[in-house]
Amino acid sequence: MSDLTFDPKAFLATASNKPGVYRMFDAQGELLYVGKAKSLKKRLASYFRKTGLSPKTEALVARIAQIDTTITANETEALLLEQSLIKNNRPPYNILLRDDKSYPYVFLSSNDDFPRLGLHRGAKRAKGRYFGPYPSAGAIRESLSLLQKTFMVRQCEDSYYRNRTRPCLQYQIKRCKAPCVGLVDEAEYAEDVRHSVMFLEGRSNALATELNEAMEQASSELNFERAAELRDQIALLRRVQDQQSMDTEQGDVDIVAAVVTPGGACVHVVMVRQGRVLGTKNHFPRVPIEQDAGEVLAAFLPQYYLGTAEREVPAEIIVNAEHEDFAVIAQALSQTRGGNLQISHRVRGNRKRWLELAQSNAEQSLASLLANRQHIQARFESLQEALSLDEVPTRLECYDISHSSGEATVASCVVFGPEGPLKSDYRRFNIEGVTAGDDYAAMRQALLRRFGRIQEGEGKMPDILLVDGGKGQMKMAMEVMQELAIHDLTLLGVAKGVTRKAGMETLFLNDPHNELVLPGHSPALHLIQHIRDEAHRFAITGHRARRGKARTTSSLEGIAGVGPKRRRELLKHFGGLQELKRASAAEVAKVPGVSKKLAEQIYAALHSD
Structure with a gap:
């Protein structure tokens, strides 16, 4: 009988350097641990070093029989997915908090003449808008501090606000326009609130441009300390702008992506309920090599949803290929769920990002399978x-x-x-x-x-x-x-x-x-x-x-389509190379003049190690 022990060397050889979530299973298929990583390959490699492991980690590693990974667009999405998986599965090697706090949000009141911004956690009973969720309360406090400096919208509690007879310290240090004592009219304040909403919705290009111009001006005047402060503010802006595609609070969808290569096929299923990714699963059907992804999906979907009575059928299934049988399959699944069902291929927005992540994970999982020694x-x-x-x-x-x-x-x-x-x-x-x-x-x-x-x-x-x-x-x-x-x-x-x-x-x-x-x-x-x-x-x-010419002066040099002007725009937009490296491909594509394809090339070049 062949050796069924887990081979970390073969697994790590195909592990991705991208951010994501990893799940460790024992020989019985029981989930042991869920973790997140900025670089999956580097993080997972740390478990298999010869020395320096804690007794708990050594015990965990001794039980590992399988590791599954899910690639995400950035660290924020990895954190959100990790927490969702921990809450749903409660793995024995994860630390489980008793209070089980919910994710924090930025709250903007709507019942006041002069609305307030603040941090909110828990039930959403108050009337107003909620932006988020965010990975931590610290991230929100940084965001609120930046908004306070930029737009000066009040953040004080209503009880404090209604009992003021003179401006507080926040007015003196230019972090509030003192609406409590009438030092700003409603129209001007409403404009500041609108700008804050634009920022919180991720539409802050105008603000970023203004800060970039100020940074360049300070630099030209040799005021490098001020330029550094502005650079840090730009970095905060971009960091807070991370789109939370792993949690959108709407949509019951399954994303099914099939990949076929010489050697096998993988179908990766992502389950989304109320806009939150609940989990992912790989399937490796045995298919002839001449079949394409559409043919694999046409065979997989009926078996997956109709073969098990307990399988929940969502209102929408998003796939990464087309096939002429999808119309018939959708009708059959509609009868099973007792309502309309749609099989979508061409999608936009968050659904498109979900589909791209599903396909990326299918490719990575298939590569790991093909690298398996057995x-x-x-x-x-x-x-x-x-x-x-x-x-x-x-x-x-x-x-x-x-x-x-x-x-x-x-x-x-x-x-x-x-x-x-x-x-x-x-x-x-x-x-x-x-x-x-x-x-x-x-x-x-x-x-x-x-x-x-x-x-x-x-x-x-x-x-x-x-x-x-x-x-x-x-x-x-x-x-x-x-x-x-x-x-x-x-x-x-x-x-x-x-x-x-x-x-x-x-x-x-x-x-x-x-x-x-x-x-x-x-x-x-x-x-x-x-x-x-x-x-x-x-x-x-x-x-x-x-x-290509050998270039060593910059990580951006040598990327086709990125000349001196575009390099300057990229560095201006993110406030420096470090923040550019932190950005996902979708965020890089927001830079004026950078297409989605070029953004993916830039991301790949900056993470090629």
């Missing part, structure tokens, strides 16, 4: 059977070529073993002295350099050499092996089929005329596609790095 071992054994080898191969190498019209040609070499990708053994070769666009000559140079070094005792000889390309690349590989007198190496050519669709590849085993066809559900084919796609990715990233 899963990889099964695929290696399947490859041995498919190629009729005497032993299970232990080292595969795959080569690919990448260039732009012959410019900056790069060859990649990726290596897979029974533990998955061996990234320390990956190699790139900058191809020189060949005709631009001649992929055969580029492949020849890469193979000669790589296997020439192996012949000299540098590196390990692979069991199987995979070459991405058709019969021509296969012939080139054979010629190089003959030239180097290497005769005991299995050669495998991988060419896209006529349809160029995943699952329809043509394989050549040791000879361009010896075609090998594997079924689309074959684990061996999944392994071949996985290593081929990894070689392609590694070649492209190397080519792009070589084509």
